[in-house]
Amino acid sequence: MTRSDSTPPADPDAAIEAFRDAIEAAERPVVTATDVATALGYTQAAAADLLDELVEAGQVSSVAVDGDPVVFYAEQWADTTTRERVVPFPDRHEIVVDQPAQFTRAQLSQFARLADTNGQAGYRYEIRQADVWAAPHDSFESLRGTVRDVLGGPEPTLEDWIESQWQRARQFTLRTHEDGYTILEAQSDSLMGNVAREELGDTQLHGPIDDATSWVVEGAEAEIKRILYEAGYPVRDERELDTGDRLECSLSLELRDYQQDWRDRFLEAGAGVLVGPAGSGKTVAAMGILAELEAETLILVPTRELAGQWHEELRRHTDLDPADIGEYHGGEQSIRPVTIATYQIASMDRHRGLFDSRRWGLIVYDEAHRVPSPVHRLTADLQSRHRLGLTASPLREDDRERDIYTLIGPPIGTDWDTLFDAGYVEQPSVEIRYVPFEDAAKDEHAAASTHQKRMLAATNPAKIEAVRDTLAERPDAKALVFVEYLDQGDRLANALDVPFVSGETPHAERARLFQSFRRGDLDTLVVSRVADEGIDLPDAELAVIASGLGGSRRQGTQRAGRIMRPSGNASVVVLATEGSRESDFAVQQMHHLSSKGVPVTERTLGSD
Known part of the structure; x- marks a missing residue:
C-alpha cells in the first residue's frame, strides 16, 4: 500500500496500522526504515520519526547489527500473524483472505465459493456466475x-460484474397462465427472440403469445431450464403447481441455527x-422443511438401505402416521x-x-x-411445487455439477469451518501414507499394461500389513476399511477376521452387519462402495482407504464424511x-477436503 501523504499519522492506532502495512509490503517480519519509507511513500526522515514513536510506545522493537541497518519488528508478533487481510482480484473474480474472521467467512458464503485453503490462514474464494445467481438477497443493493x-x-469493477450476473439471472421466468x-x-422482446427462440425448439415452445411471451410444451419445463441455464440465463420458476392434499406433520427436534437458516432460505427460494x-x-x-410445507412428499435415494434409514428417521423425528410413510423399490x-x-x-418408464x-x-x-447422470436425470421431470437436493459435495468429474442446480435449485450451504468451529461436525485429520511395493509386486507392476497397473497398485499386497498396523494404532476405534476390488476385500476381511460388506452381500445380511456396527457389536468393517453414500454409521472414528483412489474427488469427501460426526478424534x-x-489420485481426492480447511499430511511408510 502506498500512501500519498508523506506525513506519519499522529493517531497511535493509525501509526501501528501503517507499520503493519509496511510489514505486509515487505513480506517479511522485520523491516528497515528504508523499507517503511518505500512501502508507505514517506521520506526517510518521516519513516524514522514513525518508527521512533512506535518504539517509544512499546509497540515496535529494534535491533542494531554491526555493519547493517537497524531493523524493526512488531513487539507483539500476533499483530502481524493473526490479522485479517482481504485482497480482491476483480479481473479474476476472486477474493483472497488471510486469517478471515467468522463474520467474513459467513458473508463470503453468500456470494462466493471457497476454492482453496492452505489449512491454516489463507483462503481463496471464487465468485462464479452460479454463486451470484443463487445469492440469498432480495435486491442487488442488498447483495x-x-x-x-x-x-x-x-x-467498482467487481461490483459491475456481479450486478451484470444478478440481472442475467432475472431475464426469464416460467409462470402459470390464468388458463x-x-x-x-x-x-x-430481444431476449425472447435472440436467446430463447434461438436456443429452444418446437419440442420446448409451442409458439408466441406476444413478442416477450411463449407457450411452453407440457412437460418441457425442466429441459427449458437446463438449456437456458447452459446458455447463461437461469430461469426463475414461479409456476403455481398443485401441492396435493395437505399433510399434517411436525418435527420433534429443534433445528440448529444453521439448519434453521437452510430451511428459511429454501422456503424463500x-x-x-x-x-x-x-x-x-x-x-x-x-x-424440518417437510414439516413447514405440510405437503405430500417424494424422497428419492440411491439405495434400499438409505430408503430404510429415511423411513426410520421419519418415524423417530416426526409425528407422521406410520400408515402415511411408504417405500417403493425392489x-x-x-x-x-x-x-x-x-x-x-x-426412472423406469413402467413405474413413472x-x-x-x-x-x-x-x-x-x-x-x-x-x-x-443420464438415467437419474429423468427424475427431474417429475412435477412438484418444491424441489430439495441434499449432498455433501456437488463435485462431478464430468464438470456437470451446474446441472444439479439447473434441475433442482440453487445451492444453499454453510461454510464447513463454521460447523467445525461450533463443534457440530468433527474436523478429521487426514494422512496419506505411501506404501512401497515388495520386489516381486514392483516387477509385475512395471511390466503391466496401464489398466493392470491401476489394479496392481490398488491391491498392493503390502497394504494388508499397512491396514493392520493402522488399526493397531487405534485399537479402541470403530473403523471402516474401504476397498475398490472384491478380491482385495475378501483378503483383507480374512486377514483381519472381520466381515466384508459389498454389493454382493444380501440386503438382509448387509442391514444386519451395519446395525451390529452401530450397536458396537462389531468395531471394524471392510466395505466396498456400498458405504460411500448415505449409510448412517454415526460412531465410526477411523476410515482407512485401502483402494478406490482412482475415483472422484467427491468419493474422497464421502468416505471422509463417514466419520465427520460431533464425536472427537476422527481420522482418515x-x-x-x-x-x-x-x-x-490420492492427492487429487484429498485436495477437496484440504480446500474445506481439513488438514492433510503425507508420509512414506518405512521412511521413519
Whole structure:
C-alpha cells in the first residue's frame, strides 16, 4: 500500500496500522526504515520519526547489527500473524483472505465459493456466475452491501460484474397462465427472440403469445431450464403447481441455527440444494422443511438401505402416521403421502406413471450429485411445487455439477469451518501414507499394461500389513476399511477376521452387519462402495482407504464424511502405492477436503 501523504499519522492506532502495512509490503517480519519509507511513500526522515514513536510506545522493537541497518519488528508478533487481510482480484473474480474472521467467512458464503485453503490462514474464494445467481438477497443493493462488508468498501469493477450476473439471472421466468398452462416470459422482446427462440425448439415452445411471451410444451419445463441455464440465463420458476392434499406433520427436534437458516432460505427460494458435510444434519433440515410445507412428499435415494434409514428417521423425528410413510423399490412397492423411492425405480418408464399421478408438494433428491447422470436425470421431470437436493459435495468429474442446480435449485450451504468451529461436525485429520511395493509386486507392476497397473497398485499386497498396523494404532476405534476390488476385500476381511460388506452381500445380511456396527457389536468393517453414500454409521472414528483412489474427488469427501460426526478424534488414513498413479489420485481426492480447511499430511511408510 502506498500512501500519498508523506506525513506519519499522529493517531497511535493509525501509526501501528501503517507499520503493519509496511510489514505486509515487505513480506517479511522485520523491516528497515528504508523499507517503511518505500512501502508507505514517506521520506526517510518521516519513516524514522514513525518508527521512533512506535518504539517509544512499546509497540515496535529494534535491533542494531554491526555493519547493517537497524531493523524493526512488531513487539507483539500476533499483530502481524493473526490479522485479517482481504485482497480482491476483480479481473479474476476472486477474493483472497488471510486469517478471515467468522463474520467474513459467513458473508463470503453468500456470494462466493471457497476454492482453496492452505489449512491454516489463507483462503481463496471464487465468485462464479452460479454463486451470484443463487445469492440469498432480495435486491442487488442488498447483495452489494454484503460484498462491501467483506471488502471494506466499494470495488467498482467487481461490483459491475456481479450486478451484470444478478440481472442475467432475472431475464426469464416460467409462470402459470390464468388458463392453467405454462408460459415462458422474457424481460424484453430481444431476449425472447435472440436467446430463447434461438436456443429452444418446437419440442420446448409451442409458439408466441406476444413478442416477450411463449407457450411452453407440457412437460418441457425442466429441459427449458437446463438449456437456458447452459446458455447463461437461469430461469426463475414461479409456476403455481398443485401441492396435493395437505399433510399434517411436525418435527420433534429443534433445528440448529444453521439448519434453521437452510430451511428459511429454501422456503424463500422455493427450491434449492443443501450442501454440507456428512453429519451436519441435512436429513433433519429436510424433515424440518417437510414439516413447514405440510405437503405430500417424494424422497428419492440411491439405495434400499438409505430408503430404510429415511423411513426410520421419519418415524423417530416426526409425528407422521406410520400408515402415511411408504417405500417403493425392489423390496417393497407402496405409494403413500410420503414415499421413499430409489432413483432407479423412479426412472423406469413402467413405474413413472405411478409417481406422475401423485400431486407432490415436495420432491427430495438425496445424494443430489447423482441427478445429472443420464438415467437419474429423468427424475427431474417429475412435477412438484418444491424441489430439495441434499449432498455433501456437488463435485462431478464430468464438470456437470451446474446441472444439479439447473434441475433442482440453487445451492444453499454453510461454510464447513463454521460447523467445525461450533463443534457440530468433527474436523478429521487426514494422512496419506505411501506404501512401497515388495520386489516381486514392483516387477509385475512395471511390466503391466496401464489398466493392470491401476489394479496392481490398488491391491498392493503390502497394504494388508499397512491396514493392520493402522488399526493397531487405534485399537479402541470403530473403523471402516474401504476397498475398490472384491478380491482385495475378501483378503483383507480374512486377514483381519472381520466381515466384508459389498454389493454382493444380501440386503438382509448387509442391514444386519451395519446395525451390529452401530450397536458396537462389531468395531471394524471392510466395505466396498456400498458405504460411500448415505449409510448412517454415526460412531465410526477411523476410515482407512485401502483402494478406490482412482475415483472422484467427491468419493474422497464421502468416505471422509463417514466419520465427520460431533464425536472427537476422527481420522482418515489413505493408503496409496508409492511410485504409482495411485499416489497422484490420492492427492487429487484429498485436495477437496484440504480446500474445506481439513488438514492433510503425507508420509512414506518405512521412511521413519
